[in-house]
Amino acid sequence: MSITREDCLALDASDPLRACRARFQLEEGIIYLDGNSLGALPHGVAEHVALVVEHEWGKGLIRSWNEAGWYVSPARVGAKLAPLLGAKHDEVTVTESISINLFKLLVAAARLRPARSEILAERGNFPSDNHIVESVARLLGKKTRFVPAGEIAQAIGADTGVVTLSHVNYRSAEVQDMARVTEAVHAKGALIVWDLAHSSGAVDLQLDACRADFAVGCGYKFLNGGPGAPSHIFVAERHLGSLDQPLTGWFGHAEPFRFDDGYRRADGIRHMLCSTPQMLSMAAFEKALDAFEGVSMAEVERKGRALGDLMIALHDERLGRLGCGLATLRDAKRRGNHVSLTHEAGYAVMRALIGRGVIGDFRAPDVMRFGFGPLYVRYVDIHDAVTAIADILERGEFKNEALAERQAVT
Ligand SMILES: Cc1ncc(COP(=O)(O)O)c(C=O)c1O
Numbered sequence: 001m002s003i004t005r006e007d008c009l010a011l012d013a014s015d016p017l018r019a020c021r022a023r024f025q026l027e028e029g030i031i032y033l034d035g036n037s038l039g040a041l042p043h044g045v046a047e048h049v050a051l052v053v054e055h056e057w058g059k060g061l062i063r064s065w066n067e068a069g070w071y072v073s074p075a076r077v078g079a080k081l082a083p084l085l086g087a088k089h090d091e092v093t094v095t096e097s098i099s100i101n102l103f104k105l106l107v108a109a110a111r112l113r114p115a116r117s118e119i120l121a122e123r124g125n126f127p128s129d130n131h132i133v134e135s136v137a138r139l140l141g142k143k144t145r146f147v148p149a150g151e152i153a154q155a156i157g158a159d160t161g162v163v164t165l166s167h168v169n170y171r172s173a174e175v176q177d178m179a180r181v182t183e184a185v186h187a188k189g190a191l192i193v194w195d196l197a198h199s200s201g202a203v204d205l206q207l208d209a210c211r212a213d214f215a216v217g218c219g220y221k222f223l224n225g226g227p228g229a230p231s232h233i234f235v236a237e238r239h240l241g242s243l244d245q246p247l248t249g250w251f252g253h254a255e256p257f258r259f260d261d262g263y264r265r266a267d268g269i270r271h272m273l274c275s276t277p278q279m280l281s282m283a284a285f286e287k288a289l290d291a292f293e294g295v296s297m298a299e300v301e302r303k304g305r306a307l308g309d310l311m312i313a314l315h316d317e318r319l320g321r322l323g324c325g326l327a328t329l330r331d332a333k334r335r336g337n338h339v340s341l342t343h344e345a346g347y348a349v350m351r352a353l354i355g356r357g358v359i360g361d362f363r364a365p366d367v368m369r370f371g372f373g374p375l376y377v378r379y380v381d382i383h384d385a386v387t388a389i390a391d392i393l394e395r396g397e398f399k400n401e402a403l404a405e406r407q408a409v410t
Contacts, residue, residue: 036371
């Protein structure tokens with residue numbers, strides 16, 4: 001029996017997270033399925049940033065580094081985020097970007113295993129991660145080996161010092177078993193750096209319970225921190241005392257305002273900082289985290305899976321016969337919070353969809369990717385998005401040549 005719009009409205013009516021949608025500023029008529037590239041704008045963020053600009057910067061001026069708490073903001077915001085990651089308050093800090101933080105963590109991890117010559121990484125991971133892996137290996141005189149995520153645990157060898165992979169793959173949404181992979185890495189005496197770009201804010205992470213060593217995550221996707229929001233770093237407490245990260249800027253110094261010539265590392269997670277925090281982005285991110293107040297991450301994960309299951313069921317009913325394929329796992333337990341559909345004209349179909357106010361994104365060569373921000377996406381949105389895709393395919397609307405012209409960001 002086919003799934004109706006009324007079925008989806010009934011699911012929304014009984015959704016334990018339904019009240020959270022009101023925490024976001026969403027334009028009427030837009031179906032936003034791109035929370036995995038840029039989360040929606042939470043209410044209160046624009047006002048808070050305006051206040052920081054006008055009051056803290058405009059009036060407080062340089063005094064705000066002390067009086068408005070700007071100086072300690074990486075630790076403060078890290079502590080606010082930590083419970084969403086299953087981490088302790090002093091194991092998380094907020095700074096810079098994923099790629100830069102991955103660089104710092106990979107070098108720091110490799111320095112903890114100096115006698116081991118190999119970095120083992122995920123083939124098919126987000127390319128930026130593997131570009132960084134290659135560069136770190138060149139810099140430190142290490143070898144690299146890339147294997148599919150599912151084979152990482154078996155591939156760890158006696159030479160492997162550091163392993164890195166995504167917890168949720170950016171394309172397939174495949175989720176790795178963090179506890180099992182971490183245990184396999186430790187059993188071989190290596191260390192692991194997890195990329196949480198598609199996990200933080202979407203999945204019920206338990207970094208401490210899984211014994212993760214290091215992790216890096218994204219502020220602008222499911223955490224809704226705004227374009228270019230700062231990334232976050234997790235370092236397990238047991239490594240905090242021995243870390244030696246390579247970007248030894250003054251914000252990671254024990255006493256930056258002594259202006260000593262030599263570098264002395266700060267104790268704890270602050271050593272992972274390098275430069276002056278970008279305070280306007282930090283302010284937006286800090287305020288955006290309020291949207292998660294009182295929210296159970298287990299519920300967020302459960303709803304994300306249910307939204308994905310619904311999209312897959314609707315795909316099977318209505319899109320498969322129209323030339324679409326599924327590039328995501330059907331098993332919800334092994335799938336993160338997005339669904340990827342393939343179509344040979346995927347780019348043009350996505351442009352046509354966006355023209356109708358249904359916003360997802362496109363990953364070359366043929367993937368239309370739909371990410372579900374569980375705090376604001378409704379079941380009926382999935383129904384209406386699939387109806388729009390089917391209509392575009394049935395009418396051949398995607399054949400309009402103007403839609404195939406690639407924009408810089410897809
Ligand atoms: C899995 C993954 N890793 C790394 C990155 C790179 O992030 P950044 O631009 O913050 O370096 C992204 C960006 O989308 C990503 O999805």
